[in-house]
Amino acid sequence: EAGVTQSPRYAVLQEGQAVSFWCDPISGHDTLYWYQQPRDQGPQLLVYFRDEAVIDNSQLPSDRFSAVRPKGTNSTLKIQSAKQGDTATYLCASHRVGNTLYFGEGSRLIVV
């Protein structure tokens, strides 16, 4: 069984630029999460979906961040007008209710 796949693995941006991160969850997993993990901190939830519906996006900085999962499978997290404070690893995870949460390798973003 393929794991959670994320791309790109790395991105380096100047402030003000935009970037999109893509996630392909494990097949059959209805719930998908995006976490932000700054260096030396724990993962912090940004948004999560059940199928194509957003369940909680209260921690997503809505003015610059957006996330979609249009067909309930793959998902895209977009950052517009990046800031240095966005420097972090962006982790995607998926699971079926009542089962183990699986993470991708993460997308490491550096904003200079």
Next chain:
Amino acid sequence: GDQVEQSPSALSLHEGTDSALRCNFTTTMRSVQWFRQNSRGSLISLFYLASGTKENGRLKSAFDSKERRYSTLHIRDAQLEDSGTYFCAAEAAGYQNFYFGKGTSLTVIP
């Protein structure tokens, strides 16, 4: 506020010794999962528990089945390859949001 309090924040162990990590929850949780994050940043699942205990080799985890407000991870006979950062993540009852602790940085020394 933080839903999950993880302790200790850092720990050094000599090879062959035992130790325990703990996560306390501010509210009743439905399940808990323990992860180790390696030097490449990958989060590797160690245990998923909805109740009781699970054991895998030198690792054992327990989830308080009564009040569901804490979990422990025991490491027996620590080895160099156990070094890394350990996280617990708790799933709130009635939701599917996983709250993470701030991690325990474990260093095993020869």
